Amino acid sequence: MHIKHLSGALVLAACLVTPALAAEPAKPGLTGKDIAFQLPKGNCLACHAIAGGEQPGTLGPELKDMKARFPDKKELAAHIADQTAFNPYSAMPPFMKHGALTQEEFDKLVDFIHGL
Amino acid sequence: MNKIAYTPALFCGLLAVALPALAGPEEDRQAMVKYFKDAYPKMDQANFIYGALAFNQDALNQYKSIMEFPPYVEEMEKAEKLWKTPMKSGKTYADCLPNGGKMIAGDYPLFDNAKGKVVTLEMAVNDCRTANGEEAWKYGDPKTMGLLTAHLRTLSDGMKVNIKVEGPAATKAYEDGKKTWYQRKGQLNFSCASCHIYGAGDKVRSEILSPVIGQTTHWPVFRAGTNLVTLQTRYKGCNGSVRHVGEDPGHESWNNLEYYHSYMSNGLPMQASVFRK
Numbered sequence: 001m002h003i004k005h006l007s008g009a010l011v012l013a014a015c016l017v018t019p020a021l022a023a024e025p026a027k028p029g030l031t032g033k034d035i036a037f038q039l040p041k042g043n044c045l046a047c048h049a050i051a052g053g054e055q056p057g058t059l060g061p062e063l064k065d066m067k068a069r070f071p072d073k074k075e076l077a078a079h080i081a082d083q084t085a086f087n088p089y090s091a092m093p094p095f096m097k098h099g100a101l102t103q104e105e106f107d108k109l110v111d112f113i114h115g116l
Numbered sequence: 117m118n119k120i121a122y123t124p125a126l127f128c129g130l131l132a133v134a135l136p137a138l139a140g141p142e143e144d145r146q147a148m149v150k151y152f153k154d155a156y157p158k159m160d161q162a163n164f165i166y167g168a169l170a171f172n173q174d175a176l177n178q179y180k181s182i183m184e185f186p187p188y189v190e191e192m193e194k195a196e197k198l199w200k201t202p203m204k205s206g207k208t209y210a211d212c213l214p215n216g217g218k219m220i221a222g223d224y225p226l227f228d229n230a231k232g233k234v235v236t237l238e239m240a241v242n243d244c245r246t247a248n249g250e251e252a253w254k255y256g257d258p259k260t261m262g263l264l265t266a267h268l269r270t271l272s273d274g275m276k277v278n279i280k281v282e283g284p285a286a287t288k289a290y291e292d293g294k295k296t297w298y299q300r301k302g303q304l305n306f307s308c309a310s311c312h313i314y315g316a317g318d319k320v321r322s323e324i325l326s327p328v329i330g331q332t333t334h335w336p337v338f339r340a341g342t343n344l345v346t347l348q349t350r351y352k353g354c355n356g357s358v359r360h361v362g363e364d365p366g367h368e369s370w371n372n373l374e375y376y377h378s379y380m381s382n383g384l385p386m387q388a389s390v391f392r393k
Contacts, residue, residue, distance in 0.1 A: 045321065046320050046321050047320060055321050055322040056319075056321070057318065057319045057320040057321050058318045058319045059315050059318045059319070059320060059325075084305070089314075091306060091310040091311070091314065091315060093303070093304040093305050093306075094305055098303045098304075098305060099303070100303050100304070100359075
């Protein structure tokens with residue numbers, strides 16, 4: 001009986017956790033740069049050249065002069081949150097629309113990218 | 117609004133609806149060839165059978181030297197043994213498959229009108245097995261189906277991909293595969309087309325993305341030496357990369373995808389098995 005309840009609880013817990021696609025909580029100490037460079041997070045380097053990053057991809061443009069391109073940081077944030085809202089053909093993942101980052105990670109990432 | 121203002125809009129609307137119906141598989145393939153010709157005018161599309169290697173001469177040279185003495189020779193010896201092992205009825209796969217299994221891989225996947233569905237080469241193998249007293253193998257299993265088809269496909273080396281889409285049922289399956297090809301999937305929101313049409317030749321990190329044309333000509337591949345990967349197992353891998361759970365090898369929607377996908381390589385020579393990074 002106990003086991004039955006326990007396994008029921010486990011299944012329920014698994015169901016609650018399984019949207020593995022939802023962003024995992026930010027690890028303390030993860031910087032905006034970490035988020036931009038790391039595969040399980042932003043992984044911006046997969047497609048964009050970024051100063052200080054090795055082996056960048058070429059699908060997207062180099063991320064530099066960002067303040068000149070986006071004087072308003074909020075506009076940059078909107079592009080990172082969902083680039084398909086600006087260009088439906090864009091290959092760029094809609095990070096916030098699809099919950100790939102937590103709000104805290106997203107804020108750190110936007111600060112880092114805006115500083116490039 | 118008056119009638120005159122409406123008429124051109126109505127006409128254009130009708131035209132927009134009518135145009136896609138005019139395009140068939142061959143028009144799709146030719147449009148793909150033209151797209152890559154425009155994008156990479158200096159490239160010989162015959163080299164697309166080498167996938168991403170076509171975009172990097174050094175890597176292509178390295179590949180060709182690896183292929184002189186491939187690291188998976190022992191696996192291919194096992195594959196040939198498996199191919200020659202009779203089934204429970206006493207018959208071999210060569211007895212069961214069309215033309216003894218020789219020069220047939222380019223015809224697959226084919227649309228079987230009697231069955232009303234796409235039949236992959238792997239399904240033809242399983243049909244042989246079940247008709248000869250054996251259990252069907254799991255699609256994508258590298259140790260059974262993967263290994264057997266690794267040998268079977270060598271019997272079609274040099275055969276040109278020759279996919280046919282004839283009749284409304286076959287066209288429907290092709291269109292379903294095409295839809296899957298262009299449909300965005302997963303948390304990262306990529307379609308097959310995002311990377312293998314629009315991104316082909318570009319890099320994701322240090323990896324060059326291969327073009328759709330030529331992609332189906334050389335499966336299974338041995339990755340990093342002896343790790344056998346079938347085409348539909350690779351679909352699974354792509355799904356994982358875009359954080360999508362997706363189907364499993366042998367699913368009808370993937371068979372239809374393979375049907376569309378293979379059509380895009382029509383006319384290109386096949387080779388099995390090959391090395392990939």
